[in-house]
Amino acid sequence: MQVYTTDTPTSTSGRIKVGIAEFAVDTDGNTLTTSGLGSCIGVALYDPVTNVSGLAHAMLPEANEGGKPAKFADTGIESLLAEMQASGADPDRVVAKLAGGSNMFDFTSTNGGMSIGERNVDSARKTLDRLEIDVVAADVGGDHGRSLELDSRSGDLRVRSANAGDQTL
Amino acid sequence: MNLDVRSLRTFSRLAHSGAEKAAGSLTTLVGIDTYVNVTKVELGTKADVESEFSERDLVSVNIGFNGGLDGRTVLAFSPESAERLVESLMPGIDATDADGELAASSLKEVANIMLGGFIDGWADYLDTSIDITTPTYVAEGGDGPLEDVDPDGFEHEDETERILVFRNQLEAADDAIGFDLYMIPSPESIQTIVEASGDDGALPVESFAAFSEMISDGAAQASDDISAMTGIETDVEVSRLSFVPIEGVPMSLTDAVRRGVVLEFMGTPSGYIAILFDEPSAENIASSLLPGMEDDEAMRQSAIQEIGNIVTSGFLDGWANALETTIEISPPKHVHDIGSAIVDPLATDLAQSQEYAFLIDSTIRTDDDEFTCDIYALPDEAELRKALEQLAPAA
Numbered sequence: 001m002q003v004y005t006t007d008t009p010t011s012t013s014g015r016i017k018v019g020i021a022e023f024a025v026d027t028d029g030n031t032l033t034t035s036g037l038g039s040c041i042g043v044a045l046y047d048p049v050t051n052v053s054g055l056a057h058a059m060l061p062e063a064n065e066g067g068k069p070a071k072f073a074d075t076g077i078e079s080l081l082a083e084m085q086a087s088g089a090d091p092d093r094v095v096a097k098l099a100g101g102s103n104m105f106d107f108t109s110t111n112g113g114m115s116i117g118e119r120n121v122d123s124a125r126k127t128l129d130r131l132e133i134d135v136v137a138a139d140v141g142g143d144h145g146r147s148l149e150l151d152s153r154s155g156d157l158r159v160r161s162a163n164a165g166d167q168t169l
Numbered sequence: 170m171n172l173d174v175r176s177l178r179t180f181s182r183l184a185h186s187g188a189e190k191a192a193g194s195l196t197t198l199v200g201i202d203t204y205v206n207v208t209k210v211e212l213g214t215k216a217d218v219e220s221e222f223s224e225r226d227l228v229s230v231n232i233g234f235n236g237g238l239d240g241r242t243v244l245a246f247s248p249e250s251a252e253r254l255v256e257s258l259m260p261g262i263d264a265t266d267a268d269g270e271l272a273a274s275s276l277k278e279v280a281n282i283m284l285g286g287f288i289d290g291w292a293d294y295l296d297t298s299i300d301i302t303t304p305t306y307v308a309e310g311g312d313g314p315l316e317d318v319d320p321d322g323f324e325h326e327d328e329t330e331r332i333l334v335f336r337n338q339l340e341a342a343d344d345a346i347g348f349d350l351y352m353i354p355s356p357e358s359i360q361t362i363v364e365a366s367g368d369d370g371a372l373p374v375e376s377f378a379a380f381s382e383m384i385s386d387g388a389a390q391a392s393d394d395i396s397a398m399t400g401i402e403t404d405v406e407v408s409r410l411s412f413v414p415i416e417g418v419p420m421s422l423t424d425a426v427r428r429g430v431v432l433e434f435m436g437t438p439s440g441y442i443a444i445l446f447d448e449p450s451a452e453n454i455a456s457s458l459l460p461g462m463e464d465d466e467a468m469r470q471s472a473i474q475e476i477g478n479i480v481t482s483g484f485l486d487g488w489a490n491a492l493e494t495t496i497e498i499s500p501p502k503h504v505h506d507i508g509s510a511i512v513d514p515l516a517t518d519l520a521q522s523q524e525y526a527f528l529i530d531s532t533i534r535t536d537d538d539e540f541t542c543d544i545y546a547l548p549d550e551a552e553l554r555k556a557l558e559q560l561a562p563a564a
Contacts, residue, residue: 017204017340020513021416035424036509039517059416059517067524071416104514105431105502109521116517145510147424162426162506 021071023056023080026152027087035147037100039117041073041124041140042148044097044169045080045089045133046155052089053152054080060116061123073123081131096128097157097169098138099146117141137169176363177210177412178525180335184208185414187290188337188350191283195341198282199257203341207420209411209528211334212381217407218334218351224406227349229307230280234288237297238361240354242284244276248309250346251276257346277304287350295365333359336411338421376557381410383491384546388531391483391544398479399457401535403542408531415526418516418547422508430477430501431511434485437494438552441515442484443545444477444501445508450540470503476542477501484531484544492556515547523550 018024018034026032032055034042043056058076060067069075085091101121114122121140128135139146139159149158157169185208192203222229222245229245246254255272258279281304292299335352354362388408396403413421422445429445446454454476455469462468481498489496504511519526529546548556 016202019204019206019416020420036419036422036507036513038419038506038510038513040513059520071520102510102514104504104506104511105433107433107514107518108435108499109518116514116521145507145513147507147510162510 018055018057020057021059021068023054023070023076023083025052025054025080025083025087027052029153032150032152033148037146037148038102038104039100039115039120041098041100041117041120042146043073043077043080043124043128044099044148044150044155044157045077045084045094046097046150046152047084047089047094048155049090049093050088051152051155052084052087053150053155054084054089055148055150056080058120058124061119073120074127077124077127077131081133091131091133094133095136095155096133097150097155098124098135098140099148099157099159099169101140102142102144102146104143104145139167139169179365180210180333180362181208181412181414181525183291183294184210184335184337184352187287187352188339190286190290191337191350192339192341194282194286195279195339198279199254201254201257201341201346203339206338206340207413207417208338209336209413209417209421211336211409211411212377213332213334213407213409215332217409218332218353221407226309228276228309230276230284230304231307232280232284232304233302234299235302236299237295238288238291238299238354238358240352240358242287242301243351243353244280244283244348245351246276246346246348250348253346254279254341254348273306273308277306280304283350287352291352291362295361332356377410379491380553380557383487384408384410384529384531387484387487388533388544390487391480391531392533394479394483395476395533395542398476399454401457401539403533403535406532406534406541409529411528411530413526413528415516415520415524418526418528418545419509419513421528421530422512422545424507424509426506427508427511428473428505429503429511430474431504431515432477432481432501433499434481434496435499436489436496437492438548438556440546440548440552441518442481442547443504443512443515444480445504445511445543445545446473446540450542453540454542474501474503480533480542480544484546492559494556494559512545515545519547519549526550527553 015031016024034057041058045054056076058073059071061073063072063075069079101117103115103117144161144164147160160166188205192205195203227245228251229243231243233241255275258275288299337350340347385408388405392403392405427445428451432442455472458472459468485496531544533542
């Protein structure tokens with residue numbers, strides 16, 4: 001039984017939700033949201049001329065075989081930028097804002113080395129540096145969780161937390 | 170019947186793509202953005218599924234399917250979500266009218282389209298044809314959706330029988346409408362799906378069932394321990410073992426602020442446990458343990474940590490016994506943060522070596538809703554499989 005054809009959803013609510021290991025691009029002045037960033041890293045990209053915006057929620061620093069690109073900071077950012085470019089963004093104008101990458105627990109697996117949160121931030125910065133995209137603001141690290149809202153009309157990134165206050169980057 | 174991780178992955182992917190089709194149908198039908206939040210393959214009892222419906226006062230529409238596969242699909246809503254959905258389908262209609270017939274028929278229409286799309290994907294994968302029955306609406310407080318409204322292809326008579334449930338959490342219109350899409354195949358149909366995906370190195374489904382029982386026992390022990398400590402009678406509301414893409418683990422929680430503890434456990438298996446309370450529950454528990462001192466933040470934290478210790482050992486001791494192993498527990502770390510962000514680092518740590526996770530979640534609750542305690546356990550997948558081999562009957 002196939003009654004209706006299915007298309008990629010276009011937003012009717014003005015908000016587009018980005019899940020974990022996903023990214024989304026908006027060209028219509030919507031708000032891109034993602035929640036529950038602990039050690040995960042949120043990367044907001046914005047072209048101030050065309051207002052093409054993108055938000056990625058990556059779990060791990062570097063891609064491994066077989067995983068979907070959006071799960072990793074390096075391939076997630078590359079894919080997000082490519083998709084934004086296809087939607088009319090100019091990479092020379094795109095700027096980045098970062099949030100997340102906290103270190104909430106001291107797990108034995110960390111073994112005194114860098115936490116996953118720190119490695120996620122590091123990988124995101126290196127990837128953006130390689131792509132020649134400036135990081136104009138960041139709220140990373142610490143030991144608390146964050147939820148994000150990217151206003152694609154202004155490029156403002158609102159960062160909410162439970163106890164560490166809210167701020168706009 | 171044997172189940173292996175590869176068939177669980179196939180199940181999970183099939184269910185997820187089916188749910189995305191279903192979500193897309195709803196988006197097209199009513200113009201409401203609909204997302205698949207999490208897809209889980211759950212192993213529980215029929216009674217677990219039924220009790221969730223009655224606890225949450227869910228309304229549902231169920232559709233049976235038969236042919237290449239037999240079983241039932243159910244679309245379940247909270248009454249508020251059902252109302253909002255009906256309002257967006259038919260603006261101006263009062264969804265709360267006395268007989269609610271219009272509301273019921275529009276929900277049936279939604280279910281027909283969504284569940285039909287969901288089942289199509291399975292038929293394609295199995296290269297078979299599957300027929301669906303006409304939808305049955307079950308109002309809030311009605312007979313459970315697993316009751317045999319339409320006997321075709323549904324054979325789960327025994328309340329304590331372990332059943333496989335494919336559960337997809339969907340969200341529409343910016344969290345305003347939330348619903349669950351369930352698919353419950355008959356035991357024969359599970360066998361059909363398992364065979365289609367190949368079962369090399371599979372574990373007998375009995376091992377999973379035995380583990381699932383162990384989890385229920387652990388939750389019951391934890392509940393008894395909480396009751397003994399606080400003097401408040403508690404019960405286990407749900408206790409489930411599910412198989413879920415690793416990124417779906419944090420997405421199973423909302424961004425509501427929770428208070429609780431996180432612990433690491435070491436042994437075979439190793440993994441993480443989070444024991445979380447909503448804020449009113451945390452306050453109630455602190456005041457029942459430390460009457461008159463609940464305003465002292467340090468005291469409150471130590472009360473929550475103590476409960477965390479008790480619950481964890483109640484929960485894990487049974488596993489250690491059944492698996493004939495030792496499981497060590499780290500000191501509990503107090504947390505007070507966005508729920509999904511608390512669980513995110515635990516899932517992320519495991520995500521370095523596994524794409525899917527066995528998620529154990531149990532809810533312990535008092536009769537009067539004085540408090541609710543959610544336990545999430547995330548064992549290392551490979552280590553858990555090794556542990557389950559111990560449970561497998563000797564070949």
